[in-house]
Amino acid sequence: MASLRAAARLRPIATRLSQSSVQPQRFYASAAAAVKSSPSTGGEQPFFPDEPAGPVIKTAIPGPESKKAVAELDKVFDTRSLNMLADYQKSFGNYIADPDGNVLLDVYAQIASIPVGYSNPTLHKAALSEQMASALINRPALGNFPSNDWASILKTGILKVAPKGLDQVFTAMAGSDANETAYKAAFMWRRQHERGGAHVEFSEEDIVSSMLNQAPGAPQLSILSFKTAFHGRLFGSLSTTRSKPIHKLDIPAFDWPQATFPLLKYPLEENTEENKRVEAEALADVERLIETHHLPPCAVVVEPIQSEGGDNHASPAFFQGLRTLTKKHNVLFIVDEVQTGVGATGKFWAHEHWNLDSPPDMVTFSKKAQTAGYYFGNPELRPNKPYRQFNTWMGDPARAILFRAIIEEIERLDLVSHTARVGDYLYNGIAELAKKYPGEFNNLRGKGQGTFIAFDSPRRDEFLKKAKSVGVNIGGSGANAVRLRPMLIFQKHHTDILLEAMEKIVKS
Amino acid sequence: MASLRAAARLRPIATRLSQSSVQPQRFYASAAAAVKSSPSTGGEQPFFPDEPAGPVIKTAIPGPESKKAVAELDKVFDTRSLNMLADYQKSFGNYIADPDGNVLLDVYAQIASIPVGYSNPTLHKAALSEQMASALINRPALGNFPSNDWASILKTGILKVAPKGLDQVFTAMAGSDANETAYKAAFMWRRQHERGGAHVEFSEEDIVSSMLNQAPGAPQLSILSFKTAFHGRLFGSLSTTRSKPIHKLDIPAFDWPQATFPLLKYPLEENTEENKRVEAEALADVERLIETHHLPPCAVVVEPIQSEGGDNHASPAFFQGLRTLTKKHNVLFIVDEVQTGVGATGKFWAHEHWNLDSPPDMVTFSKKAQTAGYYFGNPELRPNKPYRQFNTWMGDPARAILFRAIIEEIERLDLVSHTARVGDYLYNGIAELAKKYPGEFNNLRGKGQGTFIAFDSPRRDEFLKKAKSVGVNIGGSGANAVRLRPMLIFQKHHTDILLEAMEKIVKS
Structure with a gap:
């Protein structure tokens, strides 16, 4: 019908x-x-x-x-x-x-x-299915009452296209909260390491100070992003966004560090040496900030191609360097594929162009996926207790079903x-x-x-x-x-x- | 069919x-x-x-x-x-x-x-409509390319039930971003006042410092919330959430103020005087923080009934007092109706129980509405330039259509x-x-x-x-x-x- x-x-x-x-x-x-x-x-x-x-x-x-x-x-x-x-x-x-x-x-x-x-027939059919209708009108609090078909929706959809090496997902609603929940996972991971592991309980001081928005419970740590980056417009994501003043003016922000993003000269083939130098300098800037910033970064977040910031590209070597640097300093590497993901760069995920030795720690997605979230692989990125990474809806099964139909259409x-x-x-x-x-x-x-x-x-x-x-x-x-x-x-x-x-x- | x-x-x-x-x-x-x-x-x-x-x-x-x-x-x-x-x-x-x-x-x-x-027939019918299918598969960037039926979807849905005195809406996805975008509107409003009005351009210092996450561009201002409050779990909303340590531990937070929430004694009829005193003290605490906190609050946010924090109630007199106080100090009054809204308290919006002389400045909503956002009335709460309050999706017409069907069912x-x-x-x-x-x-x-x-x-x-x-x-x-x-x-x-x-x- x-x-x-x-x-x-x-x-x-x-x-x-x-x-x-x-x-x-x-x-x-x-x-x-x-x-x-x-x-x-x-x-x-x-x-x-x-x-x-x-x-x-x-x-x-x-x-x-x-x-x-x-x-x-x-x-x-x-x-x-x-x-x-x-x-x-x-x-x-x-x-x-x-x-x-x-x-x-x-x-x-x-x-x-x-x-x-627009009006894609495959999606139209999925939109008019009983499974979609139920997902729309019976929206669950996913962390508490997932549906019995949620595992299957994930496996045949969101996780079917998971980046290599990342087999877990935390689902979200849009790019901003996908990034912010990834940041939260990064902060919790870092503090867990500082405490000595998942089994170590929070100290009384942690507990009391967290309720006062003070350190150590609300830690003096940061996420490092790049100049001209865009990662969203809520308070945490906006603190990592450095695209345009009109995005940031009048909004309080965390005093987090921004590294230089390599500004390549075109045509690339005529500026090889110069671009190599610019990328090396940018990497050195990242390392300097990791080592010296007064709010130590627990993660570096980067777009494969800076999109809102003006379509700024860097070479695979630069991103390989970032992966190496972050590993060296035990800092997480978050790749924001909100705009680059889902096929438009000629790979399903743009970071596949980099041929990394080991995958990013987290990859965030939204936009063309019509749903959102972050992929991860390391089990340490599941916080050590339930309800630490949680909210009422935690994503939207209806949109996850749609992403599954999108994936089918991409494959077809x-x-x-x-x-x-x-x-x-x-x-x-x-x-x-x-x-x-x-x-x-x-x-x-x-x-x-x-x-x-x-x-x-x-x-x-x-x-x-x-x-x-x-x-x-x-x-x-x-x-x-x-x-x-x-x-x-x-x-x-x-x-x-x-x-x-x-x-x-x-x-x- | x-x-x-x-x-x-x-x-x-x-x-x-x-x-x-x-x-x-x-x-x-x-x-x-x-x-x-x-x-x-x-x-x-x-x-x-x-x-x-x-x-x-x-x-x-x-x-x-x-x-x-x-x-x-x-x-x-x-x-x-x-x-x-x-x-x-x-x-x-x-x-x-x-x-x-x-x-x-x-x-x-x-x-x-x-x-x-669950499986409500009226919603089921709406879910299987062509309008819903198109909304699902042709999801617009609402701020740039709204559909020609968007005004009608708003007027026959979200805005049909707008709180008295609030005839505008900024749509969002869930409670957290509804609150955070309301906070952003509050910060922009405050800085606009400090600058001398909507026509005054940003200073060069504002522009440059905003890109560095520094004052004055990223201002040293705050949102005042209450102890045991819950307003969401992203970075800005979590800074106003004071429900439980497990919600807050290890996440950096803004050093924003929290006021005492009146802890009433039950049964109410046997503790009238004591409860009156407790509420007066809480109001005094709010005023003290507005006057003295090192990050001046530009808004007070409050739930009509603190929900996650343990179902803490206060009297209409307390909320009337808050409205009076915020007016007196030219601070915005944001009512978070994410959990209390849409009928469960025996009024469509819980703050209707208060019989306020003038409406709250913003009312945020989500949950039972299945969509989200904040209502407002004062035209000054539209930022003075486009793209200041903006994101790709800015809500979800599919969910707004569902809310319209919910409203129909509530009325029926x-x-x-x-x-x-x-x-x-x-x-x-x-x-x-x-x-x-x-x-x-x-x-x-x-x-x-x-x-x-x-x-x-x-x-x-x-x-x-x-x-x-x-x-x-x-x-x-x-x-x-x-x-x-x-x-x-x-x-x-x-x-x-x-x-x-x-x-x-x-x-x-």
């Missing part, structure tokens, strides 16, 4: 577009044709034949319907960060629709959080290696544009990192704005970066549309 | 019980009969005629099936805080089922977070006033038990607060354990309290079962 319904649901966009009385303005005639005639996609089969053939722009964005709706929404919900009002029931695959009938190719994908396309379409391939195609296409339009596509980065690609634009905000008018939804990061975050179902024919659009933007 | 399916789904429990080849042990013959013959419920109509007639205990808990499943789960997920494995697809109404065929009357309700019963069955009535019946029943068994039901509290009732037990943990063996799932709070948190669909005939069970426990 659900699948019939799903099938019925998938038709509206195509039908609506072709029956529309106003002929929609189609920008990409060749690409539009490509969906139906595979020769012009180089033989590529579209994953979703019912996907719109290309962007459709009917009005300026926001159009009149959107403007009305936004004004209404703003009465009760702050809309000043609103980018575009969407009509998700009409959005499909790589395309996001709005209430004015505009349909954009979406390579921002809800800040990199849509994995397998082999989307990780697909993304590695299409990423190369996209990277090369932008490299061509960069040659053709000098100064417009600077510091192109993300080679060999799937579609996790970015470049600096001399007029970034204008670039993003114009993108909408030519049918593409693109996001930025940091001060100047245009960050591409297509979904995993982004194909060559979508790439052609995107490249054509970007050329239009810089030509205009 | 969904409703047909729902109807089909609702039968299994009753059928299974009556057809079971092993005659299940029924503890409550009279109550079981009550569901079918309304005379013995005092003419009360059951809300869900298909609900189990009473608890069924087939095995010790955990039974053999549960033990096997828990051992399996523990390999990948910490189960040391596990209370009972559940089979939610077989749980219905007030009854939670386990994999061994045991069915318990549940008056703990997932730590007070199930509002209208008039559950708030129902809970006020059944709460009185429950309270009086326990008062009778307290007389009959001196020393067993101490400091009974929650009179006139719906079913939000607790008492101290001399052998609390044993009491809770025994409850399962007589067919009831009950929770504790603080060191000695038995806390009752039935769902809003808890009726007189359930009350009779609960009272009979509690008598059995203390008699055994």
Whole structure:
């Protein structure tokens, strides 16, 4: 039944577009044709034949319907960060629709959080299952009353894709609390070591001072993060976030250390020595802070690619160095894969690119997983007593079931290696544009990192704005970066549309 | 279609019980009969005629099936805080089922977070709707790309039940981040005042120091909370939580102030003067801390009834005093209704019991709402620039749709006033038990607060354990309290079962 319904649901966009009385303005005639005639996609089969053939722009964005709706929404919900009002029931695959009938190719994908396309039929079926309904309406306090199918949901979902060497998970709700619970695990681990092991009881002084928010019970320890890092916006995670002042202003923060992140020079092949030096200096800075900071770090947290901070990359050697350093100093190594995880870099987890000798101690995830948490392997990272790492919901089985369906879809379409391939195609296409339009596509980065690609634009905000008018939804990061975050179902024919659009933007 | 399916789904429990080849042990013959013959419920109509007639205990808990499943789960997920494995697809109404065929009357309700019963048909229908499916699989970054139905989902749901005077909402995921985002709003509001208004730009010093986690950009300000309070377990919320050492040990905390919470003596009517004095002292303590703490509080946060901390109540006069004090000192008043909200106290929001002259500045919510956030009214609580209060998901439309269905169900069955009535019946029943068994039901509290009732037990943990063996799932709070948190669909005939069970426990 659900699948019939799903099938019925998938038709509206195509039908609506072709029956529309106003002929929609189609920008990409060749690409539009490509969906139906595979020769012009180089033989590529579209994953979703019912996907719109290309962007459709009917009005300026926001159009009149959107403007009305936004004004209404703003009465009760702050809309000043609103980018575009969407009509998700009409959005499909790589395309996001709005209430004015505009349909954009979406390579921002809800800040990199849509994995397998809007209104994906496999997910739609999972959403309408009885297991999902029960998970939604019978939401458990997972730490106290997990369901009898929770182990199976974990094993066939979240844990099926666990990073190598990490076979345990603590589930959470979003990136911020995934990171913060990982930090909590790190602090508890460190203090347990300082006490002499899991069997050593808390001292009376620990107990009393913890209730007063004072050391030693509330310890004078820290998490070390990097300049321009982003790890979330609650109080602990924000203390490790160093992206932009607007994220941090007026919010009290812990006095935790920040290390230099290597700022690589591009093109990489022309700056090998210089970049090596910059990375060595950054590692030295980490070691210096571990050794000397007045709040000793019990963990180092790092993004495989700094995302909000402007798409800053470092080499596998740098991350190998971090792993070595943290081991040397008995400090935990937390990899924040909230934005990089789940396939977009051409590996399921971006840190697989590093070929580490031993895995990170914890890997945090969210966004494309649609659920969140941290993976770990070392049994010492389970706190020594129950209720130390605990909260009412501890995640959400409904979202874990959805992640399982996402994983199925990724496997069915082999989307990780697909993304590695299409990423190369996209990277090369932008490299061509960069040659053709000098100064417009600077510091192109993300080679060999799937579609996790970015470049600096001399007029970034204008670039993003114009993108909408030519049918593409693109996001930025940091001060100047245009960050591409297509979904995993982004194909060559979508790439052609995107490249054509970007050329239009810089030509205009 | 969904409703047909729902109807089909609702039968299994009753059928299974009556057809079971092993005659299940029924503890409550009279109550079981009550569901079918309304005379013995005092003419009360059951809300869900298909609900189990009473608890069924087939095995010790955990039974053999549960033990096997828990051992399996523990390999990948910490189960040391596990209370009972559940089979939610077989749980219905007030009854939670386990994999061994045991069915318990549940008056703990997932730590007070199930509002209208397991497998509720109205929620089941909402869960299987196309709007829900789209919300689940097309999860937006709400601050950037809200759906065109988001305003309507808010207005017909979350905002339909907004506390009087508070017509805005910032949505979140759970209680902890609801509180932390409210705290962030408070800090931004305070610094904006200190700067001279929303139009005044951040100074260069603010900007630079914020990125270093230093004052003035990361200000030396605080949130004032109360001893034995619970407001969540992430870094900011945990700094205001003062419930138990096990919640706080080894986690760094902000040096924020805690005020005395009035510890009332029971019975209230015999301790009027003493309790008045205790409340006056607590208010004086708040004022002293506001005036003298080295990190000036920009907000006071308080639970209407301290829940995790042991079900500690205070009088409306105390909360009126807090409102007056906070106004006097230009400090915000945040009411944490995460556990008390959504009907259980016989009002939709517990702070309605206080008859305040002016509303709290913010009211946070989660749990029974199945979504989360903070309500506010003052436009100054919208930060002066976009992206200051922001994160990727900013809540979850799927859960907001569910809350709307919960509200519909509450209205359909008039559950708030129902809970006020059944709460009185429950309270009086326990008062009778307290007389009959001196020393067993101490400091009974929650009179006139719906079913939000607790008492101290001399052998609390044993009491809770025994409850399962007589067919009831009950929770504790603080060191000695038995806390009752039935769902809003808890009726007189359930009350009779609960009272009979509690008598059995203390008699055994």
